[in-house]
Amino acid sequence: MIQAYAVKQPRGRLERIAYDPGALGSDQVEIDVIACGVCHSDLSMVNSEWGDIGYPFVPGHEVVGTIAQIGARVQHLKIGDRVGLGWFSGSCMVCNQCLSGNHNLCPTREQTIVGRHGGFADKVRCSAEWATPLPAGIDIRKAGPLFCGGITVFNPLVQFDVRPTHRVGVIGIGGLGHLALQFLNKWGCEVTAFTSSDAKRDEVMQMGAHHAVNSRDASQLSKLAGSLDFILSTVAVDLDWESYFALLAPRGRLHIVGAAPSPIPVPAFTLIGHQRSLSGTPAGSPFVIRTMLDFCARHRIEPVVEYFPMSRVNEALAHLAAGKARYRIVLENDLA
């Protein structure tokens, strides 16, 4: 039996449950959970913001741990290996997307907390290709948030060929944004942080921003008109998008990884006049995750985390909901 924390009804509190995961699939692995990050999407799903989910619902998709069991056909992992697991937990391996290295875009991809149980638990399972080994130099206790928050902001840099010569803005300096600043600084870019919190100013500069701009100050924004090659929005709120399009240099891209609740309105001439793009990406593929982990190890990039024991998961979610997380919460497994 797997011990886990689950909600049993919409907007419920998490309660301890046990469930039988059945026989391990031949292409699967089982992970002994050491720790699991808490992502805003865990909270959104607990709060039923993205529609119906089945119950009981076990959140958690920023898992780190060690391999506890391997399926009969798994060759490349062994018991005890340190691995991480993020938003995706399975892919068909034979569709065009999988065969071209884009397993994260597989039409039948499995998502760790959609229709199955996640990592707020003592164990969690996934298809072996999604259990990514941690390279030496990665602190496993802190690494969980790299597997969703981290890869979600690293992936677009790879997919859209962000260059070291680019000027890049990051909107929202939270769990995702604080990692984006670190990545982009080491990527070689000139980095501007947009945050509504002046209190974070010194911290964002330490994380790698070269400039910090208060996103609620229109005069600060307007000084950047036409200057940014890439803007990465990590926020799950509606913004005055046109004011950010105006900051893009010709050929610039506004890229969305945060789940803004309302459709983004885009006038045709906003795109046409200066060859602008709007785009979005999900979490990255297994290969891009490996690439990110190597980059983190080389540049000593780490999430800034606050620890809670997993038994205090409700308190942790309340802390996140209150906007107080600095910058990512990690639940340490204390299930006995």
Place this chain on the structure above:
Amino acid sequence: MIQAYAVKQPRGRLERIAYDPGALGSDQVEIDVIACGVCHSDLSMVNSEWGDIGYPFVPGHEVVGTIAQIGARVQHLKIGDRVGLGWFSGSCMVCNQCLSGNHNLCPTREQTIVGRHGGFADKVRCSAEWATPLPAGIDIRKAGPLFCGGITVFNPLVQFDVRPTHRVGVIGIGGLGHLALQFLNKWGCEVTAFTSSDAKRDEVMQMGAHHAVNSRDASQLSKLAGSLDFILSTVAVDLDWESYFALLAPRGRLHIVGAAPSPIPVPAFTLIGHQRSLSGTPAGSPFVIRTMLDFCARHRIEPVVEYFPMSRVNEALAHLAAGKARYRIVLENDLA
């Protein structure tokens, strides 16, 4: 004096005028107009759809003709050279955009019919870099529409690296779309034409489409779900954009060159889930125009045109406004 056709008030008829262009700039050329295509944007501006324009207003930005005069500093053109002139007529040559080959994105670019007089005239002027020589093999009488309609749909194929292995859809088979079909067919792509006119079906297949889909038939659209790498929208109307996003393959792009009147609403998850992009481009740079003309000459790509004498310009605009142009109207200069 230059003889031209102009509107003198919002939504007016075109009337013959004469104007004094002043001394020729040292970096300019003057073109003896042989013919000038009629673009939907000429009509939009005559109809004051895009805000105020100065009067008298001389439309026309698909000009072909021969060099009549060259400025003192112009070395690479000579009197009598066959050239074309499109939407842009000047650029600063020294900003980052100009110096990187993107003169069409120069912040101080000049537009042929914005704040100056266009090509519904016996002569028109431009900065020399925007008077593009016609290679051998290009029929000058037909070539005008390449300089706006043509380059507007050719440019995105270059800018966004459309590959011969891609599946590409074209929305709207008119002045722009009928050239896009020809380009894409010779580019090596699998080409799907979306048109609301079943009457055009045989013609679009002859132009290079491999499939013709009635865009008003939801069941035909839904069969293409997830299949297209690139969709090029040439229409200046609001569409059910979500139904076209749904046709994109993972990593696909919806690209806009038509001036849809209302903002395009884009849900964040429409972009994020499958790594989709939305983008737009203006007409291309001088180098991309040269590249297009070489491609047209090599593959015998030509606009399908209807000729009107320039003196019947009002009749020509009415024909266009009625949706009857097959596929591009060209005004032949009969000003004496």
